[in-house]
Amino acid sequence: MNGPLSYNAFYAFMTITTGGVSAVWFAFDLRNLLRVRALDGGDPVIRDRKFGYSIGLVIATIGMLGSAKFWL
Amino acid sequence: MVAAGETLPAPVAPAAPRVVSPWNPANAVTASRFLTLPLFYYAVAHGYHQWATFCMLGCGLLDKLDGLVARIFNCKSAFGELFDAIADATCYGFGLIVVAAFGWAPVIPVVGVITLGAVNTVMRAIYVKRAGRTTNYKSYAMERLVAYTGYLIGFATGGFQVTFFYWLFLPVMATILAYDTKRMLVDPIPEAA
Numbered sequence: 217m218n219g220p221l222s223y224n225a226f227y228a229f230m231t232i233t234t235g236g237v238s239a240v241w242f243a244f245d246l247r248n249l250l251r252v253r254a255l256d257g258g259d260p261v262i263r264d265r266k267f268g269y270s271i272g273l274v275i276a277t278i279g280m281l282g283s284a285k286f287w288l
Numbered sequence: 289m290v291a292a293g294e295t296l297p298a299p300v301a302p303a304a305p306r307v308v309s310p311w312n313p314a315n316a317v318t319a320s321r322f323l324t325l326p327l328f329y330y331a332v333a334h335g336y337h338q339w340a341t342f343c344m345l346g347c348g349l350l351d352k353l354d355g356l357v358a359r360i361f362n363c364k365s366a367f368g369e370l371f372d373a374i375a376d377a378t379c380y381g382f383g384l385i386v387v388a389a390f391g392w393a394p395v396i397p398v399v400g401v402i403t404l405g406a407v408n409t410v411m412r413a414i415y416v417k418r419a420g421r422t423t424n425y426k427s428y429a430m431e432r433l434v435a436y437t438g439y440l441i442g443f444a445t446g447g448f449q450v451t452f453f454y455w456l457f458l459p460v461m462a463t464i465l466a467y468d469t470k471r472m473l474v475d476p477i478p479e480a481a
Contacts, residue, residue: 217312218335218336218337218338218447219339220338220378221338226338226446227446227448229343230442230448233345233442234439234448237374245432252461258414259476260471260475260476260478264426264427264428264429264471267428267429267467268428268429268430268431268432269370269428271404271429271432271433271460271463272428272429272432273430274373274460275432275433275435275436275460278436278453279462280411280437281452282443282448282449282452282453284447285449285452286449288393288446
């Protein structure tokens with residue numbers, strides 16, 4: 217692999233920018249989802265936020281699983 | 289009642305909406321994302337996997353930076369939001385086509401992503417027509433998916449679990465598109481802020 221980083225350093229970088237960011241993102245969207253959980257689900261904006269945060273949790277989980285899968 | 293000799297307070301005129309020029313720092317940052325594309329293409333064409341990844345990372349970071357610049361310079365506008373969405377579609381669409389063309393990403397998921405993206409663009413155009421003004425449809429789920437799309441290109445250039453991430457992207461995108469289609473085509477449009 218031609219570039220400024222060694223093979224291991226590059227994939228450590230990829231893992232941090234994917235798995236690490238996904239973990240932070242998961243925590244962030246989980247907190248957001250818990251905050252809006254009690255709000256009125258009939259309001260389209262609130263409903264959109266709940267859906268968006270739930271999708272955020274799914275995407276973050278995919279990111280963490282993919283990063284872990286690389287090293288297993 | 290107003291007593292004799294008293295004057296009524298002058299009526300307060302409603303504040304005129306603030307006009308923001310499209311030539312502002314936030315849009316300049318958004319436009320600068322296009323500068324990463326020739327570099328990205330050069331890196332992919334010459335097999336520089338790491339540099340191609342860093343180019344796409346730069347493009348993604350500029351995407352995050354334009355919102356910050358808009359807040360700092362107070363130049364947020366409907367046009368800026370729309371321009372940001374256009375820049376996302378252009379940069380990430382170009383990136384996906386390039387990695388698929390050079391065999392760094394599986395073609396079928398890339399075609400699926402671009403097709404669903406095109407459908408979403410048509411829906412947004414219909415939404416703008418329904419609204420009768422320049423507006424960007426805000427979707428929390430789509431914002432997250434756009435970030436995932438940027439990552440998809442990085443996974444291809446870095447050779448990082450490409451099959452896993454590409455094939456899982458499709459059902460997530462289809463779910464979001466189904467949800468957003470209802471909101472854009474059926475649900476009432478919120479008033480302009």
